[in-house]
Amino acid sequence: MLSKLREKLRLLSDYNKLAHIEKIARRYFVMNSFDGVLAILGILVGSLIAGAPAALVVSTGIAAGIAMGVSGIWGAYLTERAERQKEIRDLERATLTKLKATQIERAAKAAVVIIALVDGIAPLAAALIVLMPFLILRPFLALQQIYYLSIGIAFAALFMLGVFLGNLSRENIIKMGLIMILAGLASVGLSYILLGTVVA
Amino acid sequence: MGTVRLMVLDVLKPHEPSILDLSKKIAGVPGVANVDITIMSVDRKVETAKITIEGTDFSYDKIQKIINDYGATVKSIDRVVTGKRTVIG
Secondary structure, three states: OHHHHHHHHHHHHHHHHHHOHHHHHHHHHHHHHHHHHHHHHHHHHHHHHHOOOHHHHHHHHHHHHHHHHHHHHHHHHHHHHHHHHHHHHHHHHHHOOOOOOOHHHHHHHHHHHHHHHHHHHHHHHHHHHHHHHHHHOOOOOOHHHHHHHHHHHHHHHHHHHHHHHHHHHOOOHHHHHHHHHHHHHHHHHHHHHHHHHHHO | OOEEEEEEEEEEEEOOOOHHHHHHHHHOOOOEEEEEEEEEEEOOOEEEEEEEEEEOOOOHHHHHHHHHHOOOEEEEEEEEEEEOOOOOO
């Protein structure tokens, strides 16, 4: 059992080296988590301005998360597959050999699936994390408090994504976190300005 | 009958896997004692490598399978040493 797992991990590490899975998956993870958090933040702010009930926020938020998830999986699968097939064709031409059923082809196929999953799961997971107060704290807190808590979590998630990126690029993590928060503030601010005139 | 003790292959390979990884894979073939890979030339997508394999009675088919599995091709077998003892470097 343990040796089988070790074998799978070794294979995955081999695929990772051949197809650079980690690098691309990480990029998709950050981009789509960011998208997920900002989209749900938008839903939260819009709902707060309109005075929407919790059930509406939860159903809209989760449906949006699922839509982003499906879009992520589909989009990444098709784009990544096309790119990888082109790469393999180019490599076949350069090495004068067929790469069907080789480790290179298997690694490319694994890369497509893993990257598509990361691309789809990241925004859905981000949406669920931000909506967590609506999902579990509804019986304990007032609606207004839940709204603010969710918005707070969204900003914390943005900060963490910045920290993750800062850690990666060995830059100032606080600065990167704050840059991410700035995106959230811009989104919330614009919503307030534009919706304030429309809704009021 | 003597066994194959040394073989030099001229191989065209993609940049990935690195020669470090490829040498480890070839060294895992039964009978292989040493693997020496030297990059002879580098192109945009491929590189040419001289692979020297030393050992006792290793299977060329197994080595070729590993090389092909990683997207590389053996262009030619440039040298083979067969015998009861290794006397040639």
